[in-house]
Amino acid sequence: MKMEELINSSQNAKRVVICGIGNDMRGDDAFGVLVAERLKELVKSSNVLILNCGEVPENYTGKIREFKPDLVVFVDAVDFGGEIGEYVIADPEGTLGEAVSTHGLPLKFITRFMKTMINADFILIGSQPASTALFEEPSEVIRERAEELAELLVGILKNPIEGSESSSSPPSCSR
Helix, strand or coil, X not given: CCHHHHHHHHHCCCCEEEEEECCCCEHHHHHHHHHHHHHHHHCCCCCEXXXXXXXXXXXXXXXXXXXXXXXXXXXXXXXXXXXXCCEEEECCCCHHHXXXXXXXXXXXXXXXXXXXXXXXXXXXXXECCCCCCCCECCCHHHHHHHHHHHHHHHHHHHHHXXXXXXXXXCXXXXX
């Protein structure tokens, strides 16, 4: 899946949940948490719910269900063999959603469970970490990529949800 597909998925979404996943004490595993915390500062829409799920996204399924989203976006550090900081956009029920990583339940299972409760699309946006060792700070590359993704998501979310027109195309995420 490419960024254009994410944009197309968001075009039809009236209500969106962004789930930042990770552990801010495990270096680059903080990617999803960094994105969620930045989005909380930038997005002020009642149609967007931003959750810092930490290592336990499964604990937020009730909040997600109650919000009744059309689109759920998981943001997480994903080791897919890419360049450090490179993005990947995938179906969380696919191969990348099987990784247990630092979280209790694989996203694949959380997504399947959520689909029994809500009619929404689910997307995983991952960034390749350098290190997820305990008691490390996130790398500068991951901090920069988290900021870039937050800004990109603000632009994507603004158009369909707020109904604003934009003549510029969204920035590219390739690196």
